[in-house]
Amino acid sequence: MSDEDLQNNEPVSRLLGELKHVEAPSDFDFGVRARIAAGRPAEKGGFRIPVWLAYGAPLALVLAVGGYFALNSFYSVGDANVPVVALNEKANVAAPIPAPSREVVSAPPVTKPDDQLVVKKPDVVSDSNVVAVKKPIAKDKNAGGGSIDLASRVGRRFHATPQIPAKTVLDLIGAKGSFEADGWRVQSTTPNSLAERSQIQTGDVIESVNGQTVTDKSTLRSNTPLKTVRVRRDGKSVDIVIKN
């Protein structure tokens, strides 16, 4: 720093020197004496938050919220409206042992003005299976069908490969019926359900789902999207692509 620099800034120095000096208030000494009488220097601001907590708490909160949504999206991979089911490879070998039935309802009946899907009744399942419906399939609140996406997520918590009876799955997509000797005979389709929109008709006999034969003993695994259904109609096999 040179003397020239100092001289260049001399006007600033003079300007600051012209500022009026403020005086301490008349009760200044009283305030000091009062604090001294209190016995210790006052802690500014009272309760103090440690610096690590002041910076760390908001960060931890952001990470917790972000982590929750990240994990949530991770377990919801795929189209929300696609029923995620697949035929169990061992379906014909061993059906789950029926346990005392109980109701598992993850989505209670609700009525929303934005005409989202409403699942009106709980499904009856065994303990080894988890069935629930969360995400909408149809816009019509009276529509049938549904996703077992939530069931998939819930199932992972208790069972490595959650198994769902084929009957339940077919009911969920809106193909009401019963098993006969040659397969699942559709007795009715729920209006605006996946079954109806995919042109599954009353009288069709569902032979396979995603290429896997369906019998009354079949159970389905909930980690593969439901894509195709083969039905027998008027004596002919017809492949139907499930429409969402």
Place this chain on the structure above:
Amino acid sequence: MAHDIDTLSGTEVSRTSMPEEKRSDHALIEATKSGDEAAFGEIMDRYRSPITNYLYRFLNDYEEAVDLAQETFVRVYFAIDRYHTQFAFSTYIYRIATNLAISEIRRRKRRRLMSLTGLFQSEEDTQVEFQPPDTRKLQDTELVEDERSQIIARAIAALPEKYRIPVILRDIEGRSYDEIAEIMQLGLGTTKSRINRGRGLLKEKLQHYL
């Protein structure tokens, strides 16, 4: 007896009429250590306004300045046994006041950071506007300054801390370079450099008034 009374009265008169010798800061501190409360009052008489003015220019907030100035004296009082006379008392008290003011600035920064707007404030912003100017009107009408002075005060308050402290101490408080270096615990060259840099920043902002 009357003579005695007159004599005593004359003695008393001569005592009060003598010009009282001004005690040094160190002497007042020593007296305070030995329990002389009046000595501490004299220290306050000497430094309360300079310290208040210094803090006011630092914070641009009169009430906060008074509060911190009082706290400065409280800390001097409770730490008086730890004061060593190798430093000038003025250096010592200005250093305490500076540390308190810096703590206050950081407390404000933390408070601002915790607010929603503070969370997204960039580093560059914090460097340029290290201390946001306090635009509140002063309560004391005697302290109401004209517009020019207020602009200058805001410009000072917006200086980064490392320039603001030495510039105020030098150009407003009139402390020597050596003393400022002691207060800031810096070398003399660094101190002068910061003062000059601070003045340069002010010159850019106050060009209209120069």
